[in-house]
Amino acid sequence: MSIHTLEVLVENEPGVLARVAGLFARRAYNIDTLVVGPTENSEISKMVIQVNLEGHSLEQVMAQLDKLITVISIKELIDGAVKSSKHDTQPDYQN
């Protein structure tokens, strides 16, 4: 188990939770916990997401999150700096 905590600033607009939750679901990333709250800026909300990587790389999860237009910034809490692992390739499959 590899649990990381991300602090994600997002545009405070309808559907933003669905965008983030949908991304995690369709890319098979596991959310352990998710908390959404306001910030001093009423146009921006803060999400704190605990992600259980289980084979995914944190770098990839963050890069995919960052592609959401409504996501403004992402930073990892607790562990500090983000390290990218050398072997983050996908498992083999027959498609």
Next chain:
Amino acid sequence: MTTHVPTVNGTAMTGATSLVKSLEAAGVDVMFGIPGGAILPAYDPIFDSTIRHILVRHEQGAGHAATGYAQVTGRAGVCIATSGPGATNLVTPLMDAAMDSVPLVAITGQVPSAAIGTDAFQEADIRGITMPFTKHNYLVTDPNDIPRAIAEAFHIATSGRPGPVLVDIAKDALQKQTTFTWPGKIELAGYQPKFTPDNSAILDAAKLIAQSKKPVFYIGGGVIKANASKELAQLVEILGAPVVTTLMARGAFPDSHPLHLGMPGMHGTVAAVTALQKADLLITLGARFDDRVTGKLSTFAVNAKVIHADIDPAEINKNKFADVPVVGDLRETITALIPALKAELSKNRADLTPWLASMNNLRATYPLGYALPDDGSLSPQLVIERIGKISGTDTIFTSGVGQHQMWASQFISYEKPRTWLNSGGAGTMGYGVPAAMGAKVGAPDTTVWAIDGDGCFQMTNQELVTCALNNIPIKVAIINNESLGMVRQWQTLFYDGRYSNTNLDSKRVPNFPLLAEAMGCVGLACDNPGDLDATIEKAMSINDQPVVIDFRVHRDAMVWPMVAAGTSNDEIMIARATAPDWDSQEL
């Protein structure tokens, strides 16, 4: 898109008029669509607009036509539909455009904002449905938000890694009054694509390239999106290394170039597949290590270091680890790489001769080819090859999905970018005809051929009516093997020849030439190799009407080479149960 501040800025108007003025301000010259209740307010000002609206026969046709237009022009394609079923009919083209990074803007009407969430007539949560495969999407319920949403949609669709954006607009927002205000420069806090690559990454890449004894350029569709073919040609000349172009990159580098080894992947050439497998360095430009290219990933290019240049940071390390990632616009990247590589090569230049010799040997030993049918019937590969030769390299080709698609990629020579349009990532049957329609609208003076399958054609041929009525004279070659040929090929190879539900009987029904005539096109047929060239030339001579040719071909032809799904590229087959003779190759 060329955007300019419209003269109507600050004028009072309806949301619908504001939508049309916004599209005009975004530089739209054509859109494909079908009206309906929720979008109807917009169709009234469309009636007076300078934008050409092409009334299609199915919204899927509108979406793929917009894609064909975008792929040919490099500008955003626009499609428009009503709520509910109109919007859901756009789902496939949107997914298709996302997979192939096509700039598309889809406008849909939505039920009035007060009705949203009530299961109202023709209500569908199209924003929710399309979230997974749009680059971004909007639900607009306030008429004042329309210009900004449209301006942002075009900005997002066309910049960075291109992709589809959907703007869903509630009917009451279209009906209400608003004051039109076109936004100035679009700045989005959460969207800042990186265009200029880091200099240190460029230098690292140049160093790695100069040291490599077995480099190969692995070229993807991103090179075409970035309009970087000219720069790529220079870079290749400087290094003199072999090049492979993926299904999405055919035409990014001329097929006739002596360093071009062809297409890699499941139906790639032996030389292209082997070049990737045996390389010590992949110079990956705008490609994404798709499973159709890598085969079994754990055995893909195991001895190669990887330079991966892409505008999308999420592609880096997604499937294959990149030793040197380069994030940025590919034209800028290649332009920066050229002097950096020249400088490195002047210090130190590896001898590529043995590597080139072994790749040239492979290419000479295992060229693409096919056997003509013993019974003298028409060969599908020959049909496609002759169309390519007779029509020439200025032609734009589209295809459906299946065997004919692979043959169209293999046996037509592509010399220029944006001349080969197909559904690569999604594999959407039915792409061919509507994409050709959109391509012809985008390039009216260019000959456009759809190389289609008898199965694919039956999914979207209704757009030939649109073509006939709107003076869009495309040419369609139906490669009629009376079956879902590609699926049948898998049944031959992997299911003991048990042809469950792949027989289409399409030499009996439908009568394709008659169907074509019924849709206002010229319908031709050919089943004899002796008539082949004359039939193609006949089609070439008709330029005032769409033409459809029913090429009645041998049904048992197969696509070779093949790397079976889930197997290693090392297990490439050149014919059934026949591997290349590796012992005679020095690699």
